[in-house]
Amino acid sequence: MRDRPSGAELVALAQEQHQPAALAARGRAIAARERLYGDEAFAACRAALAARYGAGDDGALLARLAADIRAGALDEGRPERPALAALLDAITRQKLRESNPDYLEAFTPP
Amino acid sequence: MPDSRVPFTPTLSPVGRGCERSERVRGLAEFIAVKAGAQAASIRDWRELAGGAVLRHVRLDLELRGGPYAGTQRWVLRANGATPLGFGMSRAREFALQRALFAAGMKVAEPLFMCCDAGIFGAPFYLMRWVEGESDGAAIVAAGRNDALAEKLGAELARLHGLDLVPRLRFLPPQPEDAAAARIAALARRLAADADPHPVADWALRWLACHQPAPVRPMLCHGDYRTSNYRVADRALAAVLDWDFAGWSDPDEDIAWFCAAAWRFGVADREAGGIAPREIFYRGYEAAARRRIDPARVHYWEVMAALRWLVIALMQRDRFLQQGERALDLALTGRRVAESEHELLALTGLGA
Numbered sequence: 220m221r222d223r224p225s226g227a228e229l230v231a232l233a234q235e236q237h238q239p240a241a242l243a244a245r246g247r248a249i250a251a252r253e254r255l256y257g258d259e260a261f262a263a264c265r266a267a268l269a270a271r272y273g274a275g276d277d278g279a280l281l282a283r284l285a286a287d288i289r290a291g292a293l294d295e296g297r298p299e300r301p302a303l304a305a306l307l308d309a310i311t312r313q314k315l316r317e318s319n320p321d322y323l324e325a326f327t328p329p
Numbered sequence: 330m331p332d333s334r335v336p337f338t339p340t341l342s343p344v345g346r347g348c349e350r351s352e353r354v355r356g357l358a359e360f361i362a363v364k365a366g367a368q369a370a371s372i373r374d375w376r377e378l379a380g381g382a383v384l385r386h387v388r389l390d391l392e393l394r395g396g397p398y399a400g401t402q403r404w405v406l407r408a409n410g411a412t413p414l415g416f417g418m419s420r421a422r423e424f425a426l427q428r429a430l431f432a433a434g435m436k437v438a439e440p441l442f443m444c445c446d447a448g449i450f451g452a453p454f455y456l457m458r459w460v461e462g463e464s465d466g467a468a469i470v471a472a473g474r475n476d477a478l479a480e481k482l483g484a485e486l487a488r489l490h491g492l493d494l495v496p497r498l499r500f501l502p503p504q505p506e507d508a509a510a511a512r513i514a515a516l517a518r519r520l521a522a523d524a525d526p527h528p529v530a531d532w533a534l535r536w537l538a539c540h541q542p543a544p545v546r547p548m549l550c551h552g553d554y555r556t557s558n559y560r561v562a563d564r565a566l567a568a569v570l571d572w573d574f575a576g577w578s579d580p581d582e583d584i585a586w587f588c589a590a591a592w593r594f595g596v597a598d599r600e601a602g603g604i605a606p607r608e609i610f611y612r613g614y615e616a617a618a619r620r621r622i623d624p625a626r627v628h629y630w631e632v633m634a635a636l637r638w639l640v641i642a643l644m645q646r647d648r649f650l651q652q653g654e655r656a657l658d659l660a661l662t663g664r665r666v667a668e669s670e671h672e673l674l675a676l677t678g679l680g681a
Contacts, residue, residue: 224646224664232649242657243657281528285528285531288531293532293535304674314667315667318665319665323671
């Protein structure tokens with residue numbers, strides 16, 4: 220569900236000497252939050268996708284969802300729209316909790 | 330004037346190592362002397378500027394002997410970086426554009442000399458006068474709300490859109506008949522080529538195709554008009570920078586890009602570039618353009634802006650993932666995709 224590069228890739232890059240300290244700290248913080256939330260952070264989203272498309276890895280499930288959306292599944296008036304919108308919102312929020320929680324807080328209306 | 334000079338030493342020089350480096354510095358000084366009609370030019374100070382993800386900038390303190398530029402000069406050199414992003418115009422075209430803009434009285438740094446010979450610096454570059462001030466977006470936003478600046482930026486943008494430079498700018502790509510359709514097609518191509526699925530981006534493409542506004546006559550647009558791409562001195566606009574994405578487009582695209590969430594530097598409610606409410610920016614634009622801004626059209630272009638930034642973030646990420654550039658800022662940009670997705674859901678009425 221997470222975007223690339225992974226937290227592990229960011230940590231490896233942050234260890235290289237020439238990287239600016241502030242950016243290295245940001246990379247490490249993202250990785251730490253990923254570990255904190257763990258794989259189960261996306262369990263509910265994964266289950267909802269699997270209920271719709273059958274078992275598959277995250278990439279395959281998201282690819283099916285994307286194809287559905289290109290075919291109109293999110294269009295106004297479609298019965299599955301509210302559930303799919305809630306699912307996209309949940310995935311996006313969890314990704315932001317890990318990659319940029321300050322942004323999520325700043326851009327969430329009170 | 331803040332003194333942030335770094336003493337020049339040959340080891341800090343442009344590209345390459347050791348002898349090759351000092352060779353390049355000598356070559357650059359010779360180039361400057363010839364172009365500036367000076368008997369001699371010496372580079373007193375050399376400062377590589379941070380912040381350009383795609384292009385390199387070097388601030389030069391020079392001493393010129395003789396000619397129209399005799400004396401102490403502070404210039405900036407703008408050159409291609411290690412990996413081209415894959416779009417944006419060449420330095421030579423940007424130089425020509427900046428000359429036309431400067432001649433038209435726009436607030437841009439005075440462009441001085443173009444060098445197409447990659448042998449001198451390692452890549453084509455041009456020189457322009459240094460404009461003192463702050464361009465770091467986070468610092469500008471942290472300095473607090475600035476209505477006068479936002480109003481002036483609105484007016485300056487309206488002046489740009491009002492310029493009739495078609496005959497001078499024939500080197501730009503032709504004017505699109507339908508700027509939105511052209512953008513959608515380009516973004517769809519990039520997304521289809523990406524290795525990962527992006528359901529929110531696919532939704533945004535569909536929304537954009539369904540809600541296309543009537544095309545207008547394309548105007549000269551900056552293409553990246555936002556906080557971080559202008560310089561501020563004494564809280565006032567000193568220069569608009571970074572013209573490499575300029576081209577013919579729908580002027581509402583520039584207005585929306587300026588107001589996009591991505592360029593508010595965390596201050597969500599100062600919608601005009603993190604510096605003021607958007608009404609202030611609109612007021613400056615409308616007064617100078619003598620036209621009313623249609624909020625619905627700007628909203629449309631704000632969805633486009635969020636999707637365009639998402640695609641740019643993927644391209645920056647690929648410079649790390651695919652092209653092997655070991656730069657953490659590029660890698661981290663890949664993790665900013667979720668910010669655009671959040672904005673796209675909110676703007677299209679799907680966010681919680």
